[in-house]
Amino acid sequence: MTSSFGGTAAKTARFADDERPALAASHVSKRYGKGCARCLAPQAVLDRNICPECGTVHAVRDVSLEVYPGEIVGIVGESGSGKSTFMKCLYFDEEATEGDVRAVPFDGGVANLLELSPQQRRAVRNNVFGMVYQNPYLGLRMDFSSLSNIAEQMIAASCREVAAMRGRGEELLGKVSIPLSRAVDAPKLFSGGMQQRVQIAKALSNNPPLLLLDEVTTGLDLSVQAAVLDLILQIRREWGASMLVVSHDLGVIRMLADRTLVMLDGQVVESGLTDQILEDPQHAYTQQLVYSLL
Ligand SMILES: Nc1ncnc2c1ncn2[C@@H]1O[C@H](COP(=O)(O)OP(=O)(O)OP(=O)(O)O)[C@@H](O)[C@H]1O
Numbered sequence: 001m002t003s004s005f006g007g008t009a010a011k012t013a014r015f016a017d018d019e020r021p022a023l024a025a026s027h028v029s030k031r032y033g034k035g036c037a038r039c040l041a042p043q044a045v046l047d048r049n050i051c052p053e054c055g056t057v058h059a060v061r062d063v064s065l066e067v068y069p070g071e072i073v074g075i076v077g078e079s080g081s082g083k084s085t086f087m088k089c090l091y092f093d094e095e096a097t098e099g100d101v102r103a104v105p106f107d108g109g110v111a112n113l114l115e116l117s118p119q120q121r122r123a124v125r126n127n128v129f130g131m132v133y134q135n136p137y138l139g140l141r142m143d144f145s146s147l148s149n150i151a152e153q154m155i156a157a158s159c160r161e162v163a164a165m166r167g168r169g170e171e172l173l174g175k176v177s178i179p180l181s182r183a184v185d186a187p188k189l190f191s192g193g194m195q196q197r198v199q200i201a202k203a204l205s206n207n208p209p210l211l212l213l214d215e216v217t218t219g220l221d222l223s224v225q226a227a228v229l230d231l232i233l234q235i236r237r238e239w240g241a242s243m244l245v246v247s248h249d250l251g252v253i254r255m256l257a258d259r260t261l262v263m264l265d266g267q268v269v270e271s272g273l274t275d276q277i278l279e280d281p282q283h284a285y286t287q288q289l290v291y292s293l294l
Pocket residue numbers: 032049057058059077078079080081082083084085086215248
């Protein structure tokens with residue numbers, strides 16, 4: 001079934017036992033610095049995420065996760081815990097130091113995305129992932145019109161028909177509640193909430209099977225936050241996209257995520273169904289996060 005977002009309908013059972021994960025990341029690490037015998041040893045004890053010996057920053061340490069079709073997976077953690085860096089490694093904004101990432105929608109999950117050529121990486125960015133950054137300046141050309149922003153993304157994915165781009169752009173802007181009268185305005189003239197909604201429309205323009213959302217509601221007013229969160233849930237309901245959502249705010253993760261990973265100092269300290277984590281947090285840091293919600 002085709003929905004109003006132009007993709008397949010959301011699944012009610014989000015991940016059946018026999019389904020393969022749409023995205024599988026294994027043992028992903030990102031270090032700033034060369035590392036040394038001390039900090040590269042298994043179970044190395046660091047000063048938070050920094051090696052006391054050589055000063056290498058272990059921003060992401062051995063993170064693995066899977067996102068199943070139609071599932072929303074959340075990563076929560078305080079500032080500096082490594083969640084954005086992990087996301088950036090997936091989207092090639094940062095070069096992972098090591099790890100293995102497979103995406104079924106790209107090539108059936110055959111290649112390790114981290115070993116792709118620059119050209120193949122562009123194909124993944126244009127056709128497999130839709131990225132929405134916390135800072136809309138990273139995801140949008142602020143001086144182009146909103147329609148042109150969407151067209152740019154579609155051209156990157158080989159669309160050449162002006163009428164199709166205009167039609168898709170107007171459809172998506174309507175979906176994210178940007179009035180058509182503002183479609184030719186540049187995002188720099190918009191409020192923060194509107195900019196985020198244009199970014200979401202742009203990210204959706206090629207029907208990416210995997211959406212990466214990095215702190216998309218941080219810095220927005222509460223009512224605007226609620227509208228953006230509703231929009232994300234609507235996208236999942238109508239379109240069934242898989243999503244990886246990063247936030248320092250457990251309230252956001254509680255609203256969106258089926259499963260959650262908790263990160264601290266570059267490592268995953270706890271993971272499981274979001275409801276379970278909220279009801280029965282095991283790690284002291286998760287307990288602190290959950291109690292701060294009460
Ligand atoms: N270019 C860099 N060089 C050295 N350290 C870096 C660099 N970029 C990030 N870091 C460090 O990596 C760690 C993880 O940062 P990251 O931005 O991923 O955290 P985060 O959990 O997303 O927090 P925030 O939401 O505040 O960005 C931090 O300690 C940060 O200082």
